[in-house]
Amino acid sequence: MNDHLTQAIRDCIAACNDCATECGDCFTHMVGKDSSNECPACCIECAAICRLCADAMARNSPFFKELCTLCAKICDWCASECGAHAMEHCQKCAEACRRCAQACQRVVA
DSSP states (O other): OOTTOOHHHHHHHHHHHHHHHHHHHHHHHHTTSOOSSSTTHHHHHHHHHHHHHHHHHHTTOTTHHHHHHHHHHHHHHHHHHHHTSOSHHHHHHHHHHHHHHHHHHHHHO
């Protein structure tokens, strides 16, 4: 029975999965290129926490709210780093990170 999968949690899982995908794409485009900030390193951190967070929510981990709090923080950081670049993949990554951070914050509230 999946009573714990409220609409907010389902939305957050989807946002986390989308963010992990966009971070992976951004990383692929940026790896080996010069960057004036933490992009693409932030993408690896962000994708990892997003996947962990989505899995934790799906299995109703007793720690999912703490993970969501950390995920939102890392997503905000990645959004700031990638958002500083004009490339389309960086902008898409930053936007996905912002959506994920907001979804995580809604789940924790």
